[in-house]
Amino acid sequence: xxSELSLLEQIKLEKIWDFPGGIHPSEKKDLSNQxxxxxxxxxxRYYVPVKQHIGSVDDIIVSIGDSVLENQPLTxxxxxxxxxxxxxxxxxxxxxxxxxxxxxxxxxxxxxIIDADIEQVSAxxxxxxxxxxxxxxxxxxxxxxxxxxxxxGAGFPTHIKMFPSKPIDLLILNGVExxxxxxxxxxxxxxxxxxxxxxxxxxxxxxxxxxxxxxIEDNKPDAIKALKAATKDIANIDVRVVPTKYPSGGExxxxxxxxxxxxxxxxxxxDLGIVMQNVGTAFAVKEAIIDGKPLTKRVVxxxxxxxxxPQNVWAKLGTPTQDLLDFAGHTPEKQQRIIMGxxxxxxxxxxxxTPVVKTTNCILAPSAKKLPPQGDEQACxxxxxxxxxxxxxxxxxxxxxxxxxxxxxxxxxxxxxxxxECGACAYVCPSQxxxxxxxxxxxxxxxxxxxxxxxxxxxxxxxxxxQERLEREKQVRLAKHKASAEKRAKALEKDTSAKDKIxxxxxxxxxxxxxxxxxxxxxxxxxxxxxxxxxxxxTKPANAAKDKVAEAIxxxxxxxAAKEQQxxxxxxxxxxxxxxxxxxxxxxxxxxxxxxRKAKVAAAIxxxxQKREEAKAASQEKTAEPETKTxxxxxxxxxxxxxxxxxxxxxxxxxxxxxxEQIRKQKVAAAIxKxxxxxAKSE
Ligand code: SF4
Ligand code: SF4
Numbered sequence: 001x002x003s004e005l006s007l008l009e010q011i012k013l014e015k016i017w018d019f020p021g022g023i024h025p026s027e028k029k030d031l032s033n034q035x036x037x038x039x040x041x042x043x044x045r046y047y048v049p050v051k052q053h054i055g056s057v058d059d060i061i062v063s064i065g066d067s068v069l070e071n072q073p074l075t076x077x078x079x080x081x082x083x084x085x086x087x088x089x090x091x092x093x094x095x096x097x098x099x100x101x102x103x104x105x106x107x108x109x110x111x112x113i114i115d116a117d118i119e120q121v122s123a124x125x126x127x128x129x130x131x132x133x134x135x136x137x138x139x140x141x142x143x144x145x146x147x148x149x150x151x152x153g154a155g156f157p158t159h160i161k162m163f164p165s166k167p168i169d170l171l172i173l174n175g176v177e178x179x180x181x182x183x184x185x186x187x188x189x190x191x192x193x194x195x196x197x198x199x200x201x202x203x204x205x206x207x208x209x210x211x212x213x214x215x216i217e218d219n220k221p222d223a224i225k226a227l228k229a230a231t232k233d234i235a236n237i238d239v240r241v242v243p244t245k246y247p248s249g250g251e252x253x254x255x256x257x258x259x260x261x262x263x264x265x266x267x268x269x270x271d272l273g274i275v276m277q278n279v280g281t282a283f284a285v286k287e288a289i290i291d292g293k294p295l296t297k298r299v300v301x302x303x304x305x306x307x308x309x310p311q312n313v314w315a316k317l318g319t320p321t322q323d324l325l326d327f328a329g330h331t332p333e334k335q336q337r338i339i340m341g342x343x344x345x346x347x348x349x350x351x352x353x354t355p356v357v358k359t360t361n362c363i364l365a366p367s368a369k370k371l372p373p374q375g376d377e378q379a380c381x382x383x384x385x386x387x388x389x390x391x392x393x394x395x396x397x398x399x400x401x402x403x404x405x406x407x408x409x410x411x412x413x414x415x416x417x418x419x420x421e422c423g424a425c426a427y428v429c430p431s432q433x434x435x436x437x438x439x440x441x442x443x444x445x446x447x448x449x450x451x452x453x454x455x456x457x458x459x460x461x462x463x464x465x466x467q468e469r470l471e472r473e474k475q476v477r478l479a480k481h482k483a484s485a486e487k488r489a490k491a492l493e494k495d496t497s498a499k500d501k502i503x504x505x506x507x508x509x510x511x512x513x514x515x516x517x518x519x520x521x522x523x524x525x526x527x528x529x530x531x532x533x534x535x536x537x538x539t540k541p542a543n544a545a546k547d548k549v550a551e552a553i554x555x556x557x558x559x560x561a562a563k564e565q566q567x568x569x570x571x572x573x574x575x576x577x578x579x580x581x582x583x584x585x586x587x588x589x590x591x592x593x594x595x596x597r598k599a600k601v602a603a604a605i606x607x608x609x610q611k612r613e614e615a616k617a618a619s620q621e622k623t624a625e626p627e628t629k630t631x632x633x634x635x636x637x638x639x640x641x642x643x644x645x646x647x648x649x650x651x652x653x654x655x656x657x658x659x660x661e662q663i664r665k666q667k668v669a670a671a672i673x674k675x676x677x678x679x680a681k682s683e
Contacts, residue, residue, distance in 0.1 A: 007169050007170055007259060007261065007272060007273050007274070008169055008210060008211065010259045010260055010261065011170060011211055011213065011258070011259060014240070015260070016240065016241075016242055016243070016258070017256055017257055017258075017260040018256075018257065019248070019252075019253040019256040019257060019391050020390070020391060020393050021388060021389050021391040021392075021393070021424060022245040022246055022247065022248070022389065022391050022424065023245075023246050023389050023427055023428060024244070024245060025180050025246055025343075025344070025427060027180050027181075027219060028180050028181045028303075028370075029180070029181065029182070029183050029186065029219065031181065031304075031310045032181070032182075032183045032301045032302070032303040032310040032312060033183035033186050033187055033312070034311075035312075036191055036312075037187050037188070037311075037312045037314055038311055038312070038313045038327075039313065039314050040313045040314060040315050040316070040319060040323070040324065040327055041327070042089060042116050042120060042316075043089075043116065043316070043319050043320065044115065044116060045094075045114070045115050046087075046091075046113070046114045046116065046316065046317075046318035046319060046320075046355070047099050047111050047112075047113055047318050047320060048074060048085055048088065048111060048112045048113075048317060048318040048355070049085070049099070049101060049110070049111045049318075049355065049357060050074070050075050050085055050109070050111065050112060051109060051110070052085060052149065052155060052317070052357040052358045052359070053082075053083050053149035053150075053155040053157055053358065054155050054156050054157070055079075055082050055083070055156075055157055055160075056079050056081050057075065057082060057110075058075050058076040058077055058078055058079050058082045058084065059076045060074065060075050060096060060110075060112065061073065061074065061075060061076050062074050062093050062096075062112065063093065064093050064095060064096055065093060065094075066093045067090075067091070067117075068087040068090060068091060068093060068114060069087065069121050069122060069123040070087060070089050070090045070120060070121065070122040070123065070296070071086050071087065071122050071123045071125065071293065071294050072086060072087045072123040073085075073087075073145075073147075073294070074087055074112050077144055077145055077147075081157060081160065082157070083144055083147045083148060083149050083158075083159070084145070084147045084294075085112070085147060086147055086295070086296050087112075087114060087296070088296040088297060088316035088317050088318050088319075089114065089116040089117075089120060089316060090116070090119060090120050090122070091114045091115050091116040092114065092115050092117065093112060093113070093114055094113050094115050095112075095113040096110065096111070096113070097111065097113065098110055098111065099111035099113065099353070099355075100351040100353065100354050101354070102340055102349075102354050102355060102356070102357045102359075103347075104347035104440065105444075106349065106350065106351065111355070114318070125291060125293055126142075126292035127290060127291050127292035128142055128289050131202060131205075131289050136206050136208075139162075139202065139205070139206050139289060140159045140162045140163070140206060142288060142289055143158050143159045143162065143285060143288055143289070144157070144158075144159040145294075146287075146292075146293070146294040147294050147295045147358075148281065148284050148285065148288055148295055149295075149359075150277070150281055151280035151281045151298060152174055152185070152249075152277075152279075152280055152281065152359075152361070153251070153278065153359070154359070155357075155359045158277070158281060158284075158285070161275055161277070162203075162206050162207060164207065164270035164275055165271075166270050166271065166273055167208070167273060168209045168270065168273055168274065168275050169209060169211065169274070170209055170211050170213065170273060170275075171200065171203055171204050171209035171211070171212040171275050171276075171277070172212075172213050172214075172215060172254065172255065172258060172269075172274060172275070172276040172277075173200050173212065173213070173214040173277060173278070173279050174215060174249060174251070174254055174276055174277065174278050175189050175196075175214055175220070175223060175227070175278075175279040176216060176217045176249035177217065177249055178217055178244070178245070178246045178247050178249035178250075179247075179249070179341075179342030179344050179346075179362075180246075180342055180343055180344065181301065181303050181304070181342050181343060181362060181366075182341075182361055182362040183301050183303070183312060184280070184298075184299040184301045184361045184362065185278070185299075185361070186220045186222075186223050187299060187301075188279060188280060188299050189216070189220070189223035189226055189227055189279055190223050190226050191226075192283055193223075193227045193229065193230040194230050195287070196227070196279050196282045196283050197227070197231055197234065197282075198286040198290060199281070199282030199283055199284070199285035199286035200214065200237055200282050201234070201237070202285050202286065202289050202290075203275075203277055203282060203285055204236070204237070207275050209275065210236065211236050212236060212237040212238070213237075213238050213239075213240050213258055214231070214237070214238070214239045214240070214279070215240050215241075215254050215257065215258055216239065217241070217243070217244045217248060217249075218241050218242065218243055219244045224239060224241055227239045240258055242254070242257045246424065247344070247420065247422040247424065250391060250420045250422060251263075251269060251276055252269075252391075252420070253391050253420075254276070255269055255272070255274055255276070259274070265415055265418050266417070266418070280298060280361075284298075295317070295358060296316060296317055297315060297316045297317060298314070298317065298356070298358065298361075299312050299313070299315075299361075300312065300324060300356055300360055300361060300362065300363060301362040301364075302324045302327065302328040302362075302363050302365075303328075303362065303363075303364055303365075304365035304367070305365075305367035305369075305371075306330060306332060306333055306336060306365040307325070307328040307329055307330050307331075308329025308330075308331065309327075309329045313327065313328075315356045316356070317356055317357060317358060318356065318357075319355060320352065320354070320355055321338065321340070321349060321353070321356070321363055322352035324363050325338070325352070325363065328365075330365055332365070333367060333368060335368070336365065337365075337366065337368070337371075337373060338352070338363065338364070339362075339363075339364040339365075339366070340354065340362070340363060340364075341360075341361065341362055341364070342361075342362055342364065343364065343366065343371055344422060344423040344427065345422060345423055346362065346364060374432060374434055375432040376432060377431065377432055377433050378432055378433070379431060380431055380433060381430065382397065383430060384397070385425075385428040385430065386425035386426075386428060386429055386435065387425075388428075389424040389425050389427065389428045390424060390425055391420070391424060392418045392419060392420060394415060394418060394419055395414055396425035396435050398410075398414055399411065399414055399416055399419070399438070399439060399442075400433060400435055402414065402416075403416075403438040403439060403441065403442040404438065406442070406445065408442070408445070411442055411446070412446075416439060416442060416443065417443065419439050419443075421436050423435075423436045514548060514551060560612075560616065595680045596677070596680045599673060599676045599677030599680045600677060602670075602673035602676070602677070603670065603673045603677050606667075606670025609666045609670070610663075610666060610667065613663050613666070
């Protein structure tokens with residue numbers, strides 16, 4: 001149950017709480033903590049893996065054959081979740097190739113292999129003076145550039161932890177070092193307590209923590225004494241001693257010990273306003289900020305019953321394990337086991353060239369008698385000891401079953417990822433079941449599946465983005481085509497309009513020319529009229545001239561037709577008037593003057609008609625002559641004269657016949673009119 005008090009109120013109580021489970025294995029720390037930290041001699045060859053932290057790897061910035069200086073960066077640090085690696089010595093890059101990794105899987109990792117030279121020259125260091133005046137971003141960037149990642153756990157980049165999601169009240173320095181055999185932090189705290197406290201002050205400054213607590217197990221009295229001395233004049237930094245119990249150095253367990261608070265499942269310390277760093281990391285922070293030194297070395301415990309001189313050494317990163325064992329006077333047993341890390345959480349290495357990395361705290365070469373290897377696995381007897389030992393309050397027995405069955409859903413349901421792989425369950429298991437190995441394998445499988453899912457999701461997103469891009473490009477192309485089509489249509493419209501204008505201009509010009517030709521034709525026509533009807537013109541005009549003539553004739557015809565229409569209307573009126581006249585003559589008295597006038601008018605009309613018909617007949621004869629004689633295609637618009645003599649009420653196919661009949665009728669009408677006029681005159 002969580003406390004009702006605030007975090008700072010909890011801390012002020014100066015109380016040490018407890019956590020569930022835990023074990024008390026034989027410590028065996030006195031093997032290696034009896035002497036100060038030694039300096040390991042320079043090795044002949046160093047293997048520097050480019051990835052020694054959790055996160056990504058940036059570019060390698062050296063090449064094979066390059067001479068490098070000590071502390072020179074070998075990789076860049078532009079990515080967020082990355083920290084660079086630096087050359088631990090001066091020498092020459094002889095290879096950049098996969099090499100056995102300092103990992104339980106021993107999977108080869110890309111490694112920069114450097115042969116040391118004799119001079120051992122360092123690159124210039126970049127210390128930050130007056131760090132108290134520097135802002136958080138500047139200090140954090142320096143930590144990143146100096147290659148700092150957690151030195152007591154999984155290797156989380158230190159600069160990332162400096163930007164927690166919530167305000168931080170408490171900074172905890174972890175100096176518990178609860179695992180048997182290991183004393184690297186113990187000796188560091190004993191001999192470099194001042195530097196560790198300087199590092200703690202810098203970290204506290206960066207995360208704005210109100211309080212800093214250094215947690216140490218009660219089996220390290222010298223370290224406790226040294227740190228209390230180093231912090232006695234510093235407000236807000238306190239040393240707290242916790243009882244020796246494994247795994248009290250676990251992050252969640254130490255928080256519970258010091259504050260009574262539990263980090264929720266799936267949560268992180270920052271959720272409670274807490275940031276935790278290892279004391280080794282605090283030392284590296286001091287060197288990075290105050291001395292400007294990148295992380296190229298660390299304290300490593302070389303211990304075990306098969307070593308002549310177990311001790312702690314300053315080992316440069318990349319040093320082969322064999323060189324450490326040789327330095328400590330290793331006398332291997334038959335089937336000697338070499339463990340990187342402690343007996344609880346470490347892993348066996350099979351290749352002695354496996355290098356020291358940022359998280360390597362111990363090389364253990366135990367005797368088989370003191371630390372027997374894991375026995376053959378037997379069936380679970382459901383004793384429940386594993387559950388009792390688990391500090392994370394998990395059910396190791398059930399997790400083992402689900403791991404064997406690869407039931408990932410059940411493993412998640414039973415909070416596999418809350419397991420800190422402390423090995424307490426396996427330590428107490430009477431059936432010698434390698435429980436932690438099952439959990440590690442299952443975690444790796446689940447992570448791989450999740451990675452595959454992420455990759456698939458990324459691929460899906462990329463595919464969809466590509467489809468969207470192709471669709472966008474298609475739409476752009478279509479829009480362009482549409483715009484081009486509209487442009488062409490407008491251009492065509494303009495062109496048509498221009499053509500129309502040109503055509504109109506041509507028509508006007510033609511009409512004008514035609515007018516002048518008409519005048520000429522008129523004169524020609526007059527000339528032709530004066531000559532005999534069967535005589536030919538003196539000269540024959542070209543087709544154009546013929547057209548003009550035909551057009552002139554057509555116009556004349558039209559003019560004449562209009563006239564005839566009018567006259568025909570008058571004749572019709574006369575015809576209608578005749579019966580009335582007759583009726584009037586027989587039945588009613590009519591004015592003699594009026595009758596005489598009408599008779600005169602009718603006679604005049606009749607004469608005019610006759611004259612016109614005669615003129616028309618003459619004109620038809622003249623018009624027909626050029627067509628029959630020239631044997632040329634008939635000009636467009638011209639027709640035989642006789643056919644375009646429209647008569648009111650006549651049908652086209654009867655035109656010729658009706659015209660003659662009409663003439664006859666008109667002559668009769670004229671004669672009648674004359675007779676009427678004569679009669680009227682006599683009356
Ligand atoms: S301690 Fe071993 S034998 Fe006992 S329940 Fe757990 S797994 Fe089974
Ligand atoms: S290894 Fe995991 S399951 Fe086993 S005791 Fe530790 S935390 Fe519990």
